[in-house]
Amino acid sequence: MDVKSAFLxxxxxxxxxxxxxxxxxxRGSLTMLHKxxxxxxxxPRAWYERLRDFLIMQGFKIGKVDMTLFTKEVNGDPFIxxxxxxxxxxxxxxxxxSHEFGDMMSREFEMSMIGELNFFLGFQIKQxxxxxxxxxxxxxxDLLKKFKMGDCKPISTPMSTNEHLDANVDGKPIDQSTYRSMIGSLLYLTASRPDIMFSVCxxxxxQAAPKESHLxxxxxxxRSLKHTPSIGLWYPEGAKTLGISDSNFAGYRVDRKSTSGGCHLLGRSLVSWSSKKQNCxxxxxxxxxxxxxGACCAQILYMKQSHLDFGVVCxxxxxxxxxxxxxxxxxxxIQHSRTKHIDILHHFLRDHEAKGDITITGVRSEEQLADIFTKLLGEETFCRLRSELNVLDWSNFMPSGKAIQRKTQFLQRPYYPHLKRLH
Known part of the structure; x- marks a missing residue:
């Protein structure tokens, strides 16, 4: 639903x-506002407080982690x-x-009932x-059309394996505003396209001094988006939490800092991912x-707290x-001398492993799904990891319900045979 004139x-x-x-x-030069x-x-704060107080009066509980989440349980049925x-x-x-909630909100506020969710904040949802x-x-x-790339030649991967960007001080400078606009638009697209996360970051x-090589x-x-415009995230059923972390040691050529990458899954569903250059x-x-x-562990702790708002204990x-x-x-x-150079900030990973919040588990390098967030990969490896993370092309199995069912059965297989007990 959409609230008409929310701020009023x-x-x-x-x-x-x-x-x-x-x-x-x-008469009179000034008027005092009541609303x-x-x-x-x-x-924004006044509208949120008005809506929050109304929902609390109706028996909803506010989320402890996400203050914009409200939950309620009615006769065993969870309402979110x-x-x-x-x-x-x-x-x-x-x-x-759901119908009763819509009627209740419409009586209190002027609402537009849109119906089943299929489009939200630029995201298209297929249920x-x-x-x-x-x-x-x-x-x-629209992004390809905006930057006049609608007729470009498609390509399968966002970056070549032998492409290593650096500052390129002697390169030809380009328009900074256009480059920043392209980066900003692509960063918003990474919300549903984890496969381009590393390349965009x-x-x-x-952005401070872009050159022609960067453009x-x-x-x-x-061009890779032109090749796969319908790729998105597939969320089948499943609720087992799993964290995967990886790094690219000294991969950034400018200052030789490493790149941290990680992703978090619920069952077969990718719900969180990141690619960030390390501070040291x-x-x-x-x-x-x-x-x-350690960064992956911090996100896991956040997710565990978020699950409590939904009544799920991990x-x-x-x-x-x-x-x-x-x-x-x-x-x-035991603090060994070999690790004394590591900042004490990062040792909270050890504390939470001891508390039982997480369990560090080894995985073979060729089965490391987080590689897609830290390294430049060849086409075969790139497509395989993308598929393993449930980043799929909707057009491949959209026409037939049977095709969707077969695809769902395939995607619900465990990631690694030796970790089948986790799922």
Whole structure:
């Protein structure tokens, strides 16, 4: 549902006076406001407080991690309501409760009931039996048209394996505003396209002084979007949490800092991913992997707290790492001289492993799914990892419900045979 004139529903607690237009013949020069008015800086907070107080009165509980999440349980049926300014997403296992909620909100506020969720904040949502598919196909096509790349030659990967960007001080400079606009647009697209995350973040590091070589790299990313415009995230059923971390040791040529990459899954569903250059220069691969695993652990702890708002209690979450030394540092509770150069900030990973919040588990390098967030990969490896992460092309199995069912059965297989017990 969408709230009409959301900011006009809020009550303001401060004394606010407005002046009149000179042509209005109103007695008195100032008028005191009783409700919010568009243009006030108090508007968003006033609207949120009004909506929050109303939902709490109706028996909803506010999320402890996400303050825009409201949950309620009615006769064993969970009801979830998510707020984004004036757009509201809600759902329940009992369809009758959803209709009652819509009627209740319409009586209190002026609402537009949009119906089943199929488009939200630029995301296109396809709800089918067995799962949900989210993609930004329309946004992707508009992006290619905006930067005049609609007729470009498609390419299968966003970056070549022998393409290593650097500052290129002697290169030909380009228009900074255009380059930044392209990077900003691509960063928003990474919300449903994890496969271009590493490439976009790498190009984003040169926004201060972009050169022609950097623009060529960005255009290659757009050419890869032309090749796969309908790719998105497939979310089948499943709720087992899993974290995967990886790093690219000294992979950034400018300052030789490593790149941390990680992803988090619920069952077969990819719900969180990241690719970020580390703040310090790692002296060994073990240190780089250890720092990356620490960042992955922090996200796992956040997810575990978020699950509590939905009534889900997580036990020890597996964290997959392909570096034996980093795994041993996390499990060893004795501070060795070999690790004294590692900042104490990163050793919280060891504490949470001891508490049982996470379990460091080894994984073979060739089965490391997080490689797609840290390295430049060949076409075969790139496509395989993308498929393993449930980043799929909707057009491949859209026409037939049977095809969707067969695809769902394939995707619900465990990632690694030796980790079948985790699923």
């Amino acid at each position: 529903n809020g009550f303001i607690n401060e004394l606010v006076y407005v002046d009149h237009r000179p042509d209005l013949k109103i 919010a008015l568009y243009g006030l800086k108090q508007d 309501c998510q707020i984004y300014v004036d757009d509201i997403i809600f759902g329940c296992t009992n369809e009758k409760l 089918v039996k067995g799962g949900i598919f989210i993609h930004q196909g329309k946004y992707c096509r 790498l190009c984003a590091r040169f 060529t790299a960005v255009k290659r990313i757009l 220069v790692a002296l060994s691969t073990a240190e780089a992997e250890y720092i990356a695993a 036990g020890s979450v597996p964290l997959l790492c392909d570096n034996k030394s980093a795994a041993k540092i996390a499990k060893n509770h």
